[in-house]
Amino acid sequence: MYAKLETRTFLAMLVGVSFAFILLMKPFFGPIFWAVAVALIFFPVQQRLTRQLGNKPNINALITLLICMVIVIIPVLVLGAALITEGMGIYQKIQDGQIRPGEYIDQINRSFPAIQTFLAQFDINFGELRDRAVSAFLGGSQFLAKQALGVGQNTFEFFLSLALMIYLAFFLIRDGSKLVDLMIKALPLGDERERLLFAKFAEVTRATVKGNLLIAIIQGALGGIIFWALGITGALLWGVVMAIVSLLPAVGAAIVWVPVAVYLTAVGDFVPAMILTAYGVLVIGLADNILRPILVGRDTKLPDYLVLLSTLGGIAMFGINGFVMGPLVAALFMAFWGIFIREFAEEEPKEVASSPLDLDEIHEDGKRDTDN
Structure with a gap:
């Protein structure tokens, strides 16, 4: 009885000290x-x-x-x-x-x-x-x-x-x-689960920062270059804005260059408008479709709708850091529920494999990351 009390007291103090440490590190x-x-x-x-x-x-x-x-x-x-x-x-x-x-x-x-x-x-x-x-x-x-x-x-x-x-x-x-x-x-989660979760954390962080951020920089640079070439005011500023909105699927840099192309058409600058439209569709737009599978990979990519919602929610909650943290939280959410479905639910493994997050591949990635 006394040993159980000691254990519970220790665990309670461990949680309290850990929480205090998190608050200490918050700034x-x-x-x-x-x-x-x-x-x-x-x-x-x-x-x-x-x-x-x-x-x-x-x-x-x-x-x-x-x-x-x-x-x-x-x-x-x-x-x-x-x-x-x-x-x-x-x-x-x-x-x-x-x-x-x-x-x-x-x-x-x-x-x-x-x-x-x-x-x-x-x-x-x-x-x-x-x-x-x-x-x-x-x-x-x-x-x-x-x-x-x-x-x-x-x-x-x-x-x-x-x-x-x-x-x-x-x-x-x-x-x-x-x-x-x-x-x-x-951590008391089980070594196999922990390695899988750490592998997913590393995978999503690399994909979001190295892949998506690099793609956003490329699209922003391409947009800034065409704005500068066409003599549009604030080319650098608009290039950075395009880089930021490029992080959002289904929105992308088009939210910036399309209104500019429409305005150029409205004021009679038809040639610059046609050049910007063709450049935006063929160069800026295709850069995402070509580079994302290479730099990020289809297997590590969350569904576009989940990336969009988690990115917007992350920015609202964490500020500028949210464009990485939002998808990261979403990926860990999917990973935790994937583990739960695989280990505790009654569905067969084949049904789990049809989910947006392929657990078998993540498990193999976790093993490879651990072996390396």
Whole structure:
């Protein structure tokens, strides 16, 4: 009896201390998460260095981290600085009246009166839709300006978080395998389940960050280049916006370049409008269909509807980090329920294999990741 009381007391204190530790780490959640993502993505680089240079954990981890900084962190910082400058410029032009989004919409309405007639069939008031679009545009530019001001005022906090992320990434790259083995030993879920879940976590993180993010950067770059070539104001800003919306399936970069093509047609710039339309369909649009299976893979991809909902929900809950965390939570949700169906439900394994998440393949991926 006394031994049971001791065990229960210990477990209660363990849960309490663990919860307190999570609250303690909450302010550093962003840097910790991205450090884990960096370690997962660049772990193969560290393994290759180990094979070539030998078992030198500190040197190999340092070289891996330097490679990450050169090809990822520094370019992102440069792009972010350019984006802030561009966003401030757009916001200032709106404040000075040089850019009038309402007039652009009115021009489209005058050139294509059928749009207003079409919307009226669905009881949609064009005037209200116009006001909402203008408010959204002004709100977006104001948001960018506030973010730029916030970065300027919190420069020390930003670079502190960046330094913390780099510092943590070094140790996670160096000791990641040991930490995973330690967590598998500590968690009371069963070693096989834990390895499967860790394999799924690594798989989705790599696919989302390395695959989807790279595709978004490519689509944003392609969109920014054509905007710049056609002389459209704020090409860099719109390129980044296209990169962001490219993360959302069924929406994509078309939400940016299609209205611009319509406006160019409305003002009589037919040649630029045709060029932008053809480029958007044949180059920007096909980039996703061609590159996603190569960089992400069909087997690791969640259903598009689930990616869309989880990405939007993740952004609403976690901010900018949500575009990775949302699909990650959705994938773990599918993995947990897949394990439950396979081990506890009465359905046959063949019925489970027909679900969007192929458990047998994940199980094999988990074994391969463990063996490596």
